[in-house]
Amino acid sequence: MKLWPYLGALAPLLLCTGPAMAGQDPPVTIDTHVDIPLAYMHQPRFDAGKDTPLLVDLGKMERGGLNAAFFVIYVEQGPLDAKGYAKAVAQARRKYADIHLLVQRYPQRIRLATTPEQVLANRKDGVLSAMIGIENGYSLGHDLKNLDWAFAQGARYIGLTHVGHNDLCTSSMPTAELGDPPLSDAGLSAFGRQVVERANRLGIMVDMSHSSDACVRDVLKLSKAPVIASHSGAHALVNHPRNLPDDLLRAIAAKGGVVQAVAYKGFLKLDPGRELAEKALQAQVAKRVGDKQYDSEKHDFLPAYVDGMRRIDAAFPLPTLDDYVAQIRHMVDVAGIDHVGLASDFDGGGGIDGWRDASQTRNVTEALRKAGFSDADIAKLWGGNLLRVWRAVEQAADAPAR
């Protein structure tokens, strides 16, 4: 049978709605939460311009059609004393320098973006954008001047807490080893209030991911600008303390903000067997290299850890894109299509079956399309909403951001 006459008749249809349309990228794709290791850009294996074991490097972003990422200045929560603050400040400074090194070393491939317009201009020029977000306000070292410094370095969101309460506010996950009291009505501290007010004045987005529900409520009352959650899940679907309940999803939306649904296994599917297996592996790998405690920064890229995780993935399958899309759908139903975005938490524990690293980013777009989201919806989810909130935060600031 000759096929070509039939194909010829179909050609006009294929031109309008065929493969070209189905494969089209959204106007801009932004991942709001990507971690970097401490030796980022300093060891050849963490040089993001090369092929690396990192889940996000420039090649993976380019291949996967991921245009822009917020790289995060993460520090682990430690004691609230002079020594702890000094250590956190020093760690953070190193990470700022490392992100700057990335854009200096590969100016033809990636540029720092400190405004929404720069993100769009970079996209137009065919280069990637690196943005900077803070994960854990502990790295301010209890000194408001360090927030001004961070802004000057390019930081455009500040996540107030991580795991464990700090000097800014209470965490969604108190830590017994740090002597944290259990969750109560306590939210923002006096210093935390100053940080939110200063962030508003500078034009830094306040990020509620990791904060306790009480803290989110306090910030929503105090902030003059919309807020974000840079990487969070939906509590109504998965009962995890890091996931946001429906009333807070609605409250963040009512303030004009955006919640970035995260592809993090533990927030998409409860799997106690997997958690136990991961803890056992972490202890085993730490012991093998002579450390008392597991340290993700140090141990996550060791071959023994990578092999062990592969075995765990086979025994306890990761959540899938269907699980991820179900959370996005729920958030959109509750908060509205204008108030949801996307984040991976790659290199910080994120990654699911189908979106294992930045090179698989187009799978997310396809999964959303298959689930019935329109191209306009997908454009909002992939960055349109985040850029709108960022602009609103700039406009509410004292002076236009640079």
Ligand SMILES: [Zn+2]
């Ligand atoms: Zn996090």
